[in-house]
Amino acid sequence: MEGDEIMAKTIEEKQYLVRFRCDTKSHLEVKDENVCLTSCPDKDCTIFCPADVYKWEGDRMHVGFEGCHECGSCRIGCPYDNIKWEYPKGGHGIVFRLA
Amino acid sequence: MGDRFDVIVVGAGPAGTSCAYTAAKSGLNVLLIERGEYPGSKNVMGGILYRKQMEEIIPEFWKEAPLERPVVEQRFWFMDRESMVTSSYKGLEWGREPYNNFTVLRAKFDQWFASKAVEQGALLINETVVTECIVEDGRVVGVRTDRPDGDVYADVVVLADGVNSLLGKSLGFHKEWKPDEVALTVMEVMNLPKKTINERFNVEDNQGVSIEIFGDSTQGLLGTAFLYTNKDSLNIGVGTTLSGMIKKKLKPYHLLEYVKTHPMVKPYLEGGETAEYLAHLIPEGGYKSVPRLVGDGVVIVGDAAQFVNAIHREGSNMAMSSGKMAAEAIVRAKEIGDFTERTLDHYRKELYRSFVGKDLKKYKDVTHTFEDHPQYMADYIPMLNKAANKFFTVDGSPKKQKQSDIIKGFTKDKGKITVARDLIRAWKVMK
Ligand SMILES: Cc1cc2nc3c(=O)[nH]c(=O)nc-3n(C[C@H](O)[C@H](O)[C@H](O)COP(=O)(O)OP(=O)(O)OC[C@H]3O[C@@H](n4cnc5c(N)ncnc54)[C@H](O)[C@@H]3O)c2cc1C
Ligand code: SF4
Ligand code: SF4
Numbered sequence: 001m002e003g004d005e006i007m008a009k010t011i012e013e014k015q016y017l018v019r020f021r022c023d024t025k026s027h028l029e030v031k032d033e034n035v036c037l038t039s040c041p042d043k044d045c046t047i048f049c050p051a052d053v054y055k056w057e058g059d060r061m062h063v064g065f066e067g068c069h070e071c072g073s074c075r076i077g078c079p080y081d082n083i084k085w086e087y088p089k090g091g092h093g094i095v096f097r098l099a
Numbered sequence: 100m101g102d103r104f105d106v107i108v109v110g111a112g113p114a115g116t117s118c119a120y121t122a123a124k125s126g127l128n129v130l131l132i133e134r135g136e137y138p139g140s141k142n143v144m145g146g147i148l149y150r151k152q153m154e155e156i157i158p159e160f161w162k163e164a165p166l167e168r169p170v171v172e173q174r175f176w177f178m179d180r181e182s183m184v185t186s187s188y189k190g191l192e193w194g195r196e197p198y199n200n201f202t203v204l205r206a207k208f209d210q211w212f213a214s215k216a217v218e219q220g221a222l223l224i225n226e227t228v229v230t231e232c233i234v235e236d237g238r239v240v241g242v243r244t245d246r247p248d249g250d251v252y253a254d255v256v257v258l259a260d261g262v263n264s265l266l267g268k269s270l271g272f273h274k275e276w277k278p279d280e281v282a283l284t285v286m287e288v289m290n291l292p293k294k295t296i297n298e299r300f301n302v303e304d305n306q307g308v309s310i311e312i313f314g315d316s317t318q319g320l321l322g323t324a325f326l327y328t329n330k331d332s333l334n335i336g337v338g339t340t341l342s343g344m345i346k347k348k349l350k351p352y353h354l355l356e357y358v359k360t361h362p363m364v365k366p367y368l369e370g371g372e373t374a375e376y377l378a379h380l381i382p383e384g385g386y387k388s389v390p391r392l393v394g395d396g397v398v399i400v401g402d403a404a405q406f407v408n409a410i411h412r413e414g415s416n417m418a419m420s421s422g423k424m425a426a427e428a429i430v431r432a433k434e435i436g437d438f439t440e441r442t443l444d445h446y447r448k449e450l451y452r453s454f455v456g457k458d459l460k461k462y463k464d465v466t467h468t469f470e471d472h473p474q475y476m477a478d479y480i481p482m483l484n485k486a487a488n489k490f491f492t493v494d495g496s497p498k499k500q501k502q503s504d505i506i507k508g509f510t511k512d513k514g515k516i517t518v519a520r521d522l523i524r525a526w527k528v529m530k
Contacts, residue, residue, distance in 0.1 A: 006372040009353045014376035050351040050378035069378040071265040091226030095140045098288045098375045
């Protein structure tokens, strides 16, 4: 249905509407992927991240930092304090245009 | 940059800009540093801006500021799967001067507000991250930025760097927030023609509605959803404690879709076009999470200090008042020529004397109580709906019988004592 498309149902559709001024360097870094692999069966960051930045690829974590909203949830919510979290370089990262 | 200022304010949100505006207006030499492309580009808010605290900074701001609609009706929905119990107040006096509150879109509003601080003489530098405070002999003397030659010095540094406050943490003023001290909130701005909004919400052009939605909107988790009217768009969002989201293995954007497609909500959004999707944390730890506020040459204001009243969704106003009070303490310190913690502590004292401190204190146990006792969201709102259903369904049984059935229904599942205890507990933390 056409009406549904513009209501941005999926996270991909939602993210498509957001403006990002991407840096070339990631501001997010998983400190030790071995911790994700061996100690963190639930991999919560792949669930609660509102921008679907973290994707577990079987043996490693893909970090799509380009789509990050810089909310801070992953830094606070990772049970192993396993995410190094910085702000993107000044002027870079997410650029909200409205609210 | 190499210069020296009286005050450096980090972050051009409502807290930082209020502080910069007030300090600059008093004749201080102010540098306001913002990491975003422009003020507001990193900031998210459901959208209710309170007239009172804004007016104390810029009188009659509504004549000039980019506002959406003055809110004339506040609705509260206690929602179950297929029903809701509602309460509301509509008052047309709120649509006239001096107004009560307004819906705003922060990207526009923050830019305008920062430009007013610049008019007062503050220097605004965008696209610049403050990476650390420069500390000498235990005293904050300036900031380091990510610009080349990016050290700048000042008598006082104001940390208005929002909920994540990496700077407050690096100074040791607070530890990392715990997942139950923050709410993860996602929202969308949906374009909808003005005429449709007016008809659907039963208002005129310059009248707005705010709706707070409790219960099924967060699937029983501690949190709320909201729906606010802008001029020709709606803000729809939902948030719960990060700890709740993690425990329930919920994806925030799935929860948002759940709210958007809920049969009570959906008709309001019909035909709307999503224009933007936004995620942000709200500090909701309350009184007990407030960090150290003052040090030698440094103060913390706004979200960075956990100044949010989650029960009444007040954050921007506490940010503004705290920014203003910090500026006043700094002006006073300047007169004395002493910027130690002892002098700047005036800010902390005034803050706790004001509505910010008093309201935080009044609700100090609310978040913890409701987080530890999920029955308020998960059980009582459905029970309320069942009771209303029973009472208003015309099925031939007398009203007196209905009332007694309802009370029995309330106590049957949980037992009288549990219900009584829950009610007393809720009364105690809210009173
Ligand atoms: C979804 C949502 C709905 C809300 N609804 C309401 C509402 O309806 N009404 C209400 O009153 N409140 C509401 N709030 C709360 C309100 O948005 C905040 O309380 C308010 O924005 C706090 O203002 P602040 O200036 O302290 O922080 P912010 O507005 O977050 O500003 C912090 C600023 O600092 C900048 N910054 C951070 N670190 C650095 C650094 N190192 N260097 C340079 N710059 C930096 C950021 O880019 C940002 O501009 C809501 C919040 C959310 C997330
Ligand atoms: S939550 Fe932390 S430890 Fe677990 S998978 Fe994510 S980054 Fe790794
Ligand atoms: S900061 Fe927020 S949006 Fe960015 S990766 Fe972490 S959880 Fe996801």
